[in-house]
Amino acid sequence: MKKRLSVSKQLLLASLLSMGLATTGMAEPAEAKTVFGFKGYSHNTLKPFPKWRRVLDEYKERPGDCNSGQLNACAFKKWNELIEELKDKPKKFQLGKVNSYMNLYRYMLDPINWGVKDYWEIPKEFFAKFGDCEDYAIVKYFTLRALGWEADDLQIVVLQDLNLRIAHAILTVNLDGKKMVLDNQISLVVDAKRIRHYRPIYSVNEKGWWRYKPS
Template structure:
């Protein structure tokens, strides 16, 4: 079960280190969720990207309980690694998106085909003016495509044009930060993103 492995050209993960980290920090329940993640990724190897996107979205929406950073981490804003989120079994919207993003990059989906998108999400049904800050993952089949939205608030994957409850603010990926669809700055300006990548390297799941 332990060892290093990679899928479709993705950088190898140190699975032995990931298991040790999970066992030490989160115990047997965390280990079970970690193994379920690794098993899901292995099962999706070689399947179509459409199947992978659906499987990854379903997995994270089912595995994590939606919560808030202050309740989970005692911090106002904490970006958890996938291992940390699975260890806790809970996460906020960023944590769902991070888990989905790195699952898909490990399966070989180019990171430039995805963006982590900050939005204002309208809640309370049609006609409501109440909204919350939220994050979703956008998957772009082609650079100019209407992206598919992977969201923990709505379980089904829909095109962005269908999600009239979401108002984009800005987005980013490994190539940069985008405002109104145009690249405005490099992503290394997002300190929490850089801290996240550093934590993942220490856990053995350096995905980029």
């Protein structure tokens, strides 16, 4: 079954689009990265994204020990073991392993999981309670950062699936001049050029955010 954003998240996405992603106080955008045939225009602030800012502030928090069962510490421990296992592997291998490993976790909608319309999880919360599409992208992002990947090469992309007519979120990664897609709906890591049914809306990393327009 396809894993997707809830209706409430689709409404949130529509709201963001209608208000221009709260552009007040942002610098004049500069042309930046391109994905799925759309140009990204960069903004050097994360002010419009409080949920992402919270993730960045709190993602290093540690859970309790395995015996206490708090926040699924054993799964968190296995995550660190995965990082140790992959740290000296080729980058392409790292991408495939990270994508397939995280995709094994169960998909869970935020209203069921957290009792709120939209919630962005830090890794320990994902391992404790599973998550939805942006949570897969977030935990993949921080796994690759722990493996030494640069933030400039990673973007969490919120987009529209034109086939299913739903909102979705993925991680894109720059590798050897290609933009690769890590997607909880796709078992393999694929070149973004092979995907024609995604329309990016915006993306974020630690450095800022990008708004997309047709190229």
